[in-house]
Amino acid sequence: MPEYFEKNEAEVTSRLPELKGDDPVMRMAPYPSGPLHIGNARMAVLNDEYVKRNNGKLILVYDDTIGSEQKKPLPDAYDLIKDGLEWLGVEWHEVHYKSERMEIYYEYGEKLLSTGEAYVCECSPKKLREYREKGVECEHRTRTTEDNLKHWKAMLKGVLDEGDAVVRIKTDMEHPNPAFRDRVLFRISKSPHPLVGEKYHVWPLLEFSWAVDDHLLGMTHILRGKDLVIEDEMEKFIWDIFHWKHAEFLHYGMLRLKEFKLSKSDFQKKLKNNELCGWDDPRTWSLQSLRKRGIQPEALRDFILDFGMSLTDIEVPASKLYAKNRELIDARANRYYFVPEPVTIALEGELETDIAEIPRHPDDPKRGNRVLEVGKIVHIPRKEYEENIGKEIRLKNLCNIQLSETKGTVTSMENKDILKIQWVPEGIECIVEMPDGSREQGLVERNFNELKEGEIVQFERYGFVRVIDEELNIVAFAHR
């Protein structure tokens, strides 16, 4: 096991490009609309990794500005995010909340208005977009400083409504990149905020709050997905106005999991409609859901670090993560028999024994055997039952049977080289929560009772599962 880690660490280390400069200060900026999911984990792991390798400092900044109608900050998300980060082994040295720093943004925003670098614009979103497309300046751009400050105060006071006015920075309405033309710095929102309530009516957009905070909090390196590259330019533009030193930017490409599209926005809604059964529902791919399934944080980190800082847009199958996880849990997961969709058959003929002894782990005899008491019936999986009527199969670790529609006639005890399946005599009802949210019912051997919540085991021929409720016998399916 240690060898595995050493080998892998070395490999990965050589893969991340070196940082320029010493003593890096970096940050993670989650938006608290829900727990971190597997996509957000990349941001956290890369930052953490860089900081640890270079003895730097990592700052957790909740990017909790007011968001949008579709994307609202959620009170529970703050702790869910911390919880996820801790599980991932990400260590941070400071925490900040943007919602606590509003006065700072106002201060610098007002400076830009005073120097004529920004202006209050009352164009409708539609007009703003049209002018942006055409590269035309609107009439508000030439307001006087006094006029700008007057309108700014009105915005702050709350006498204006949502959508009435915004603060825009003067870049160049003919800038070759239409996305860069006079971007919006502040806007009005009257939605209540989970931390500061309705104290503020004017909220900064991310480009501005970041330009200010990345400087004020002493950031030396900024890691972000390449979908945010335009923010680099915006931040640099603003830093230049204030004559601030530039931080270094590093980007990584877009990552998608084949099994689901990373859209955190839907989850809030689905949760409300009871389409999901909590933030750890496997369909959310939240860190909590992965933990529940028995995915090891080391496996996830390794999975993420494998992509390095590549700028390529990638779509990865979850099986890649599972392969990493299997490597970690296979040795420690004890084995049990679980029969999905059980079919009951009578056991007939001469059994030379009334118990079966089966190793808890095939590669580690020291863990001893589990014992199954054999009676007059056994339960076997429907799939194998249907496929093998009329054939001879082996009840693993017990005996060979000739299978008919209603019974299995014992043919011999010897370990024959035929299909071996798992089976249970009197089993316990067990529910398996599958990654797609469905639930599979079946019977698990009685020895399941010796398991505690949180334990990861393998149901032989079925897959790895983690016990999530030892009373009700519920397990979460990890992977094969």
Added chain:
RNA sequence: GCUCCCGUAGUGUAGUCCGGCCAAUCAUUUCGGCCUCUCGAGCCGAGGACUCGGGUUCAAAUCCCGGCGGGAGCACCA
């Protein structure tokens, strides 16, 4: 449409900056074989790639130009 980014085997990834040591790395997947009373693990082996076309050069995955393909931004979201 405009701006920017990317393009190495099925999937990821190393190599691209500073051309030769790359008949191209590693992981996973796939296919054989061995082992194993699991469709798990392990062991051995095999297969499989430089998006295309030009150019520069003694020499190009690596540099230049163009095409094609994919992605992102052009939100009063982050």
